[in-house]
Amino acid sequence: MKVSVIIGSLSDSSIADKVVKKLKDFGIEVEVKVISAHRALKSLEKYVKESENESEVYIGIAGKAAHLSGVIAAITTRPVIGIPAKSSHLGGIEALLSTVEMPTGVPVATVAIGGGENAAILAAEILAVKYDDLREKLKDLRVEIKKTIDSTEYIYGNKY
Numbered sequence: 623m624k625v626s627v628i629i630g631s632l633s634d635s636s637i638a639d640k641v642v643k644k645l646k647d648f649g650i651e652v653e654v655k656v657i658s659a660h661r662a663l664k665s666l667e668k669y670v671k672e673s674e675n676e677s678e679v680y681i682g683i684a685g686k687a688a689h690l691s692g693v694i695a696a697i698t699t700r701p702v703i704g705i706p707a708k709s710s711h712l713g714g715i716e717a718l719l720s721t722v723e724m725p726t727g728v729p730v731a732t733v734a735i736g737g738g739e740n741a742a743i744l745a746a747e748i749l750a751v752k753y754d755d756l757r758e759k760l761k762d763l764r765v766e767i768k769k770t771i772d773s774t775e776y777i778y779g780n781k782y
Contacts, residue, residue, distance in 0.1 A: 623753055624651040625745050626677040628666070628694060630658050630684035634707045637683050640738030641705070648746045648759050653677070659684070659693040666690075670697040678752075679745045682730075683738075685709040688717035691730045701748050703741045704730040 625645055629638050638654055645652045653673070657666045670680070680698065682691030683705045691704030706717035714735035722732040733740040743763070750757040 623749050623756070624653065624677050625679045625681060625742075625749075626670075626673050627652060627654045627681045627683065628669070628690060629654065629656050630660075630682075630688075630690045630707075632656055634683045634685060637705055637707055637736055637738040641681055641683070641742045644739050644742030645745065648742070648756060650746060650749065650756070657690075659690040660687070663693070666693060667697055670694055674698050674700055679703065679748050681705065681741050681745060682721075683707055684721070685714060685717045686720075688720035691721050691732075692724055692728065695724065695728045695730050701745075702730050703744055704732045705737055705741045706732065706735045708735060 627638055627641050629635060642652050642654060655669055657669060659666055677700060679701045680691075680694050681703045682694050684690035685707035686709045688704070688706055691702050695702040704721035706714050706721045708714035709717060718732070718735055721730060724730050731744060733744065743760070746756055746760055750760055
């Protein structure tokens with residue numbers, strides 16, 4: 623089981639780091655490439671076509687115009703998850719809209735601006751349809767998340 627993470631530029635590497643860490647926590651093989659949809663379209667197309675026999679899910683991370691995930695989705699029929707990244711001017715809203723507003727027939731599942739961990743979890747959920755051991759790891763994660771909520775309720779329960 624393998625996920626390919628493609629970032630539009632090195633400035634988005636901090637988000638990619640979160641994705642990679644979470645995917646590795648699940649035991650998922652991950653490959654990261656830096657390929658701009660605008661500046662290296664032919665390289666992107668070549669990589670996606672060559673990797674789609676091994677990669678079961680793609681995650682695209684891009685800011686500003688953020689067409690990367692949509693272009694990946696246009697090249698492959700594998701699931702694509704888009705992570706909009708903050709830019710210097712509009713705080714990532716433009717990237718969010720560019721990533722989420724896809725034409726019918728070319729879907730991109732989109733997470734929150736900078737939502738690297740959620741993208742990794744979503745990729746794991748997609749893969750868990752096929753891999754039972756991954757489904758169990760996701761169940762364990764939900765139990766751990768619930769424990770943090772339960773303990774927060776306990777700590778603050780009498781305060782309000």
